[in-house]
Amino acid sequence: MIQLIERAKGFTERVALVSNGTSYTYGQLLDSAQHVAAHLLNGKADLEEARITFLVPPSFEYTAIQWGIWMAGGIAVPLCVLHPLPSIEYVLRDTQAKMVIAHPDYMDFLSPLEKENGVSIVALTPVLENRSAELPDIRTEQRAMILYTSGTTSKPKGVVTTHANIQAQITTLVNAWEWQQDDYILNILPLHHVHGIINVMSCALWSGACCEFLPKFEAESVWNSIKSGRLTLFMAVPTIYYKLIAFWDDASETAQEEMSEAASKLRLMVSGSAALPVPVLEKWRKITGQTLLERYGMTEIGMGLSNSYRGERRPGHIGLPLPGVEMRLVNSDDKTAGENEAGEFQIKGPSVFKEYWQKPEATEKAFTKDGWFITGDIGMLNNGSYKILGRDSVDIIKSGGYKISALEIEDVLRKHPMVRDCAVVGLPDEEWGEVVSACLIPKDEAIDTKKVSEWLKEQLPRYKIPRNYIVRNTLPRNVLGKVTKNELKKMF
Template sequence: MLQLFENAFRLPDKIAVIDSQGSYTYGDLLRKSAAVASYLLNGKTDLHQAPVAFMVSPGFDYVSVQWGIWRAGGIAVPLCITYPFPSLLYVVEDTGAQTIVYGPEYAEILAPFETTERIRMVEISEVPQSADVDLPEIGLDRGAMILYTSGTTSLPKGVLTTHANIQSQISTLVQAWEWTERDHTLCLLPLHHVHGIINVVSCTLWSGATVQFLHPFDAVRVFDVFLEGKVNVFMAVPTIYFKLISHVETLDDTGKKSISDCLAKFRLMVSGSAALPVSVMEKWQVISGHYLLERYGMTEIGMAISNPLHGQRRAGYIGMPLPGVDVRICDENDQETQDQPGEIQVKGPSVFKEYWGKPEVTSKSFTADGWFKTGDIAVVEDGYFRILGRDSVDIIKSGGYKISALEIEEILRTHPEVKDCAVVGVPDEEWGELVAAAVIADAGLDVKALNVWMREKMPAYKTPRQYRILSELPRNAMGKVTKNELKTLFQR
């Protein structure tokens, strides 16, 4: 039996999940996931790694379906609940999933699949609450899950992880961040990405702790839950912290103090999935007393690098390699570099098996000696890794220089009139690429004055040559800015 389920059997009466419908024990979760597994098997003894797609809202049913697919021997394929139909169709067709499990609220958008003979549609209410059935023995080398990359630089790729990969990803974080069954966390994150599925939900349930779901996001409700005094671990993306800060700033002094006193009792707060602006880090520290723990990971590798739970956390740095994860910095010839920027490469049991149905892409993503090439550029300073950006979108090659878009963004965000920003490289015949900045600010922002200000903060060759003032930045479901969309805007 998989370790995740063995741990659940130890604590049958402990509260595992809280959602809008109520509280559920580990025993409830084991019974419902067994019923889901039985229903999916439909008389078979094993799904034999067949992909099963599911579109279920965050909560008890989501976890029951995911566990049920695993316990039946299938590969879980979570569908993003905010995607339009063409994006859902892409995932279903790419994986070849022949079963889709869904919540009734998604019946309308999934309706076109009802006419597809090869696809079995299972509405979650059809599944009984429990079932007595022999379930297959699941080996760690089996495929467990297919998650899709963000698609910020190309079409999304299906990332196949095995149960061994997932077990390594979870146990590494449980050890590094000292999870225990006394922990209680609030999940606000999308559950079609590794941040929500592994870091929050799976680490919680592996540890015998409690995960509470709040969907959809609402800043007022988040603080209501915090003020109940049960939550002590919280993980979010920078955009969520930004929204929470904005809400706190609307409160009177009494309200602010109440929230600050509550947050000071948390044992851990983490930020990830996108670069955390230092300005957000500093504002949150004033509110909560916590210096957010930044870490680095990808769909393909889980988490690989983290600031320490105990010890110095550095703003703008992602920290040091996690236990059991080998990390190196390499040049363009995959040779390890010392004290120079280079690509982060990772090796270890947490690294994914393959890109689904893409053997050539998989092969090109690994070095000859088995290191995964992340495409992220970083430098190591005093043992701490600092991300300079993604080679394809965040490293701007202009006039012979390699310029970090993230460095420019960090400076821009310190301007008093700039609420947020994103920097990209725009193709140019003379320079190769020009530095261009999209800025969230009031329409009255004086761009010329902003540019003068920037030139006082950094070398002229790094300062933007073009600016656009926007009301919001284009983002994907995880809050990452989709920079290719921004490039198109500047090119128009």
């Protein structure tokens, strides 16, 4: 039994989704999902974990397809609407999917794959048409979804979660963030990623709440939604908050007051998927009165740690393990890291994924012998709350015997009056192993990097001062706004 879908039967008259200006009830969602399941089964008793890929923008139709795949016993593999064809082809080949359900806007885009890979491109509209079938019994341990890692450090891997994993990921957040039936959230996040699928859409639908889709981000549209008074929660990535602040900065004083007052009334605003620069948190708090709740998660674990919903939210920190999540911080000697000592986050619990799709060696390497998932993220316990120092492979720079956090240097650089944004990486060096190197995005005029270095010497130890600089207008980012640091390294 899929508990998420079973629960929806108790909310049939309530509005579940608002999509393209139309409201849909839970009853309509259940009916459409059953039609999808019947079409997919097409006379079979059970899809038996067949991988069904779909390229559909965030919408009512997206949700009906996802739920229909689950009801028929399939594995849902959502594709990213912003990815180029080779990235989509990679997922199709990796999952050996035989079918892509496609929104009309993407039929022509996908057509080359039908010829080259023998994949069936199925139009969305007929799949949603009224059709009935007897549906199989779904077990909680069945594979339910494959999401692909962002591939910032290696080729993307397919992360397999079961229905039980997904249920644990949802219930952990519903309890920690006190979701209620009367909640209303705007979903502006891509739906090929755990943030948009689990934290926003599925938590809302588990609770009998309403999720409204905004398929394309526009700062003005988001501010209009906030001003409408219908939102109770809002979740986004740091770059979204940065753009909302920029829009606020450019508005008239009257408009600023209106936006600030409306935002102050939401009960919760969350930032995640990338490190939130402290200046962005502080500016958002100044203009809205809201202290953004930061949390820590991964495709493989859902959410692992979170700042408190009701208690203190400390800037630059990710809080404590969520209920039901076991966590340990392990130092380089494989021992528990002490207070203010760097260590690697390792996670256990029902929300942790089942496997990397058809990669048994990678799956085995991802876990310790006693079953802890090795996140690759480095952090420390600081005054009773955890903070992220960076990803071991890209954010921890090993230079001259020191382990240096790129995120720490970035936080300091952003305080420089002439730096709008920045990213720090380690570049290979024969003498030092790696040298600290920074890409700076100027606020309005040329930056004198020598003066930046002199300024940094008053803020940081000398071994943390960048030895190389480049100045650019933008940073390379993936669709979630994360800086792709391996791409950045190529720019030096």
